[in-house]
Amino acid sequence: MSKLDFLKQRVNLSTLKEIKLFNVERNIVFVDIDFYIGELKPGSTLILSPSFYWIKREILPIKYPFEAKKLLPSLFDGVVPEGEFTYRAFKESRALDVAHSTHEESQSEEGEDSNVLSKISDLLQKGSSKNYFTLIAYSDKDIVKNLQKLSIKESYIKDIYFAQSEFENIKEPLKISNNYSLVCKDKIVCKIPNSFVSNSVPIEEYLESFKLTKSKISVNIFSHSIVDTKTLKRASIAASLFIVSFGVSYYLDTKTMQELVDKRASIASYYSLPPTQIQLNSLKQRLERESKNEIDRRESIAYILNSPLIKNSEYFSEFRADPNGYFLQIELKEAKRAETLKEYLEKRLEISNIRVSGLSMRVEVRL
Amino acid sequence: MINKINPLYILLFLIFIASIVWYKGVELKGELEISNRAVIEYEKEAKEIRDLKRIWDDKQRAKEALDLIHNSANFQSAGIKREEIRRGVERVELNSVNFTLAEQFTNRVLNAPIKIENLVIKRDNDNNMSVVVEVKI
DSSP states (O other): OOHHHHHHHHHHHHHHHHHHHHHHHOEEEEEOSSOEESOOOTTEEEEEOGGGEEEEEEEOSOSSGGGGTTTHHHHTTTTSOSSOOEEEEEEOOHHHHHHHHHHHHHHHSTTOHHHHHHHHHHHHHHTTSOOEEEEEEEOHHHHHHHHHHTTOOGGGEEEEEEHHHHHTTOSSOEEOSSSEEEEEETTEEEEEEGGGOOSOEEHHHHHHTOOOOSOOBOEETTTTSSSOHHHHHHHHHHHHHHHHHHHHHHHHHHHHHHHHHHHHHHHHHHTTOOSSHHHHHHHHHHHHHHHHHHHHHHHHHHHHHTOOOOTTTOEEEEEEEETTEEEEEEEOSSTTHHHHHHHHHHTTSOEEEEEEETTEEEEEEEO | OEEOSOHHHHHHHHHHHHHHHHHHHHHHHHHHHHHHHHHHHHHHHHHHHHHHHHHHSOHHHHHHHHHHHHTOHHHHHTTOEEEEEETTEEEEEEEEEEHHHHHHHHHHHHHSSSEEEEEEEEEOSSSEEEEEEEEEO
């Protein structure tokens, strides 16, 4: 067996495997305006007929489909009726053509390996020459309305595709009813009366060995909502920005909060403070009390020592200050001076005992 | 694919989340302000405590203050005495000095950052006085 034979065999095997997997997992239903083909059950994939959308094929000066987003409404201007539409652009893929044709040819003309390979390289070279885009416009509201009319519940639908993306490579017409068939003419899938076609294949047969593309679409069933989609999007963006900005602010504030906690710890460490607020308060109270006592004591001593004595006649013979109070002995010029000095001392101190013997006055002050 | 969630619900959900984030942010801002004030207050309190400790609870500082008095040339020449009478208590005496020196000594003691336990001032005679001070170290 040559290397190419082996490769071809592998391709065929993998294709078979995919078809098998697809048959097991996917239930494809073709839907037209008035009918659908296939068994409808939860998880079904719908392929919508061309009756559901407007289509155009254009060469656009852009590279990627998303770039066409802004151009699409104007391109369909005058084509679609008044109303709200969703637009999609699909870039025509040469690579897909290659894959498809390769598959078909490998089934029909086995042995023409060199021909296939040269065709592949030829097509790959041509692939990027022109940017053909298939442009589609559809009304979400109308699609939903028609699906409801056909009693297709939302819960049954897994994915939705357009016939354009799925059948653009068909070689023979697909018969979808006694009156109509699908054909692909100039890369556009059309629904035309059976009287214009011959040798059509029933679509059920085609769907049995059919591989879905990745071009699924989304249908918004809430397009009729009280608030239009644009406003909703803007409001959502605003709300999201609000959340992000407040989130960032919250995060920064949390960091600042942590910094404050750290700062408090560093203050406690720098000033050698006790860990709890109760201990701190207790320490502060003790220090304030001691400070007050010392200052009061000094002021009292100063007050006593500054007593209005008569110069050169009166003097302190003794003064004592201890933790319990003060004792002082003053030698007076005359006994009646005792009363004056007593009045002076009583202004600030509480005298517990006072004795005057002769010209000597003894005063005791208890704290 | 069909969008089965009403975008209005998503918007309402976002608004709900935004409200919660806003509320939590405002709440945190309030807490932050309180914490900030508390830290400023705490630092102020810490400085007060440090100052109070320095004045009244710093043994080293009290010793230095006492050293300054004790090592003063005036008092040294007047025969100042200093001794530890018990653990943590020192006595400084200045005996039979003139009134001016006694007054200077008393002022220095009363203005020093030391805890005075006892202070005794005695007039010895018409010219001399004695001052004894006991200080907690």
